[in-house]
Amino acid sequence: MNFKKQFLDGLLTKNPVLVQMLGMCSALAISTSLFNGLGMGIAVTVITICSNVLISALRKVIPSQVRIAAYITIIAGFVTIIDLLLKAYIPALSESLGVFIPLIVVNCIVLGRAEGFASKHGVLASAVDGLCQGIGYTAALVLICVIRELLGSGTFGGGLLNGGEGIRILPEGIPAMMVVMPVGGFLVMGLVLAASQWFTRRMDKQNKKKEAGK
Amino acid sequence: MKQETMSRYILRIVLVLLCIAVVVAGLLAFVNRITEPVIAAATEARTMAAIREVLPGGYYIVITQYTDDTGLVSAVYKGRNGYALEVTPVGFDNTITMMVGVSRDGEVLGFTVVSHTETSGLGAVAASGNSAGEAFREQFVGAVGSVAVSKDGGEIDAITNATVTSRAVCEGINAALSCVAGMGGAE
Numbered sequence: 001m002n003f004k005k006q007f008l009d010g011l012l013t014k015n016p017v018l019v020q021m022l023g024m025c026s027a028l029a030i031s032t033s034l035f036n037g038l039g040m041g042i043a044v045t046v047i048t049i050c051s052n053v054l055i056s057a058l059r060k061v062i063p064s065q066v067r068i069a070a071y072i073t074i075i076a077g078f079v080t081i082i083d084l085l086l087k088a089y090i091p092a093l094s095e096s097l098g099v100f101i102p103l104i105v106v107n108c109i110v111l112g113r114a115e116g117f118a119s120k121h122g123v124l125a126s127a128v129d130g131l132c133q134g135i136g137y138t139a140a141l142v143l144i145c146v147i148r149e150l151l152g153s154g155t156f157g158g159g160l161l162n163g164g165e166g167i168r169i170l171p172e173g174i175p176a177m178m179v180v181m182p183v184g185g186f187l188v189m190g191l192v193l194a195a196s197q198w199f200t201r202r203m204d205k206q207n208k209k210k211e212a213g214k
Numbered sequence: 215m216k217q218e219t220m221s222r223y224i225l226r227i228v229l230v231l232l233c234i235a236v237v238v239a240g241l242l243a244f245v246n247r248i249t250e251p252v253i254a255a256a257t258e259a260r261t262m263a264a265i266r267e268v269l270p271g272g273y274y275i276v277i278t279q280y281t282d283d284t285g286l287v288s289a290v291y292k293g294r295n296g297y298a299l300e301v302t303p304v305g306f307d308n309t310i311t312m313m314v315g316v317s318r319d320g321e322v323l324g325f326t327v328v329s330h331t332e333t334s335g336l337g338a339v340a341a342s343g344n345s346a347g348e349a350f351r352e353q354f355v356g357a358v359g360s361v362a363v364s365k366d367g368g369e370i371d372a373i374t375n376a377t378v379t380s381r382a383v384c385e386g387i388n389a390a391l392s393c394v395a396g397m398g399g400a401e
Binding site: 032033058061062063065066069070073074076077080081084085087088089091095098152153177180181 | 223227231235239241242245246248252256260331333334336375
């Protein structure tokens with residue numbers, strides 16, 4: 001197993017949000033502050049790792065006809081556990097993410113990794129895959145969060161730093177409220193997608209040039 | 215290897231799914247048992263903090279006998295200086311849960327938003343700790359009878375671009391005021 005490739009895949013070349021276009025609903029809805037983005041990202045990462053490991057361990061036992069039902073049951077179990085733990089120990093995060101925690105059950109990243117990777121690979125590789133994809137999701141989410149928070153509210157680290165208010169970077173009056181609204185979510189998401197496409201293409205070209213030069 | 219018969223195959227599918235479901239359910243029951251008291255305590259602590267904020271001065275008892283024509287009042291606490299009422303008006307997005315402090319004479323002492331899902335930066339200002347939020351909430355202190363936003367002919371300046379949320383808050387305050395007014399005669 002090539003862990004370095006798995007990591008690069010998760011973060012960049014097969015980033016769940018920016019390339020595979022999975023988990024867009026949550027990525028658009030909660031990406032309004034750094035606190036939300038980090039919390040959601042970590043929750044999804046933990047759930048993907050757990051469900052990947054268990055599904056990979058059971059991959060020879062689960063009959064293929066009912067595999068989706070089995071996967072969803074396992075994923076729903078982990079999601080509910082995380083939901084309860086958050087409610088009990090980090091109520092502020094649970095409050096701010098609201099329904100999007102239970103909705104991780106139907107987040108395509110988790111099911112996608114179960115079906116596309118964990119059901120075909122060993123336990124360790126699946127765990128690493130869950131971690132890498134989770135990091136990729138978190139990174140994309142945090143990027144979108146930071147942009148939306150900065151342009152929409154003019155702060156950095158809302159809900160996390162400076163007693164929850166965030167550090168003010170742009171003076172009040174300059175930030176456009178629209179960016180925090182759903183409209184802004186789509187706009188920022190589109191721009192981030194475009195930028196990441198441009199970046200990966202350029203990287204591809206450079207790699208090809210290098211190979212041709214050899 | 216002998217071909218598995220259809221009935222045996224179906225039995226295998228059912229058993230595997232059953233096992234997974236039973237294990238997951240057991241795990242959930244276990245986690246629930248650990249977290250349930252913690253969650254209940256956190257909710258309780260939040261309610262108590264909200265009551266203390268809007269109704270200073272001491273001991274609170276839950277009142278179950280009250281008249282509420284609006285259907286928005288979900289809990290009433292009586293304290294030394296008046297009442298704290300939990301009201302749940304419907305805002306722009308969903309229900310807003312707020313705690314309203316009302317004096318014995320039917321004067322609003324203040325209110326705080328316990329939980330809401332209003333739009334961040336717009337309706338959410340009603341709950342936020344920044345100066346705009348404080349200025350909005352301050353307007354209600356001392357109000358008697360009923361309140362309304364200026365668009366509806368009242369005295370309250372609505373939060374910019376969040377009239378729906380502001381109306382909901384007024385509705386909640388009015389429900390609390392009328393509920394306390396109803397109790398005044400009973401005492």
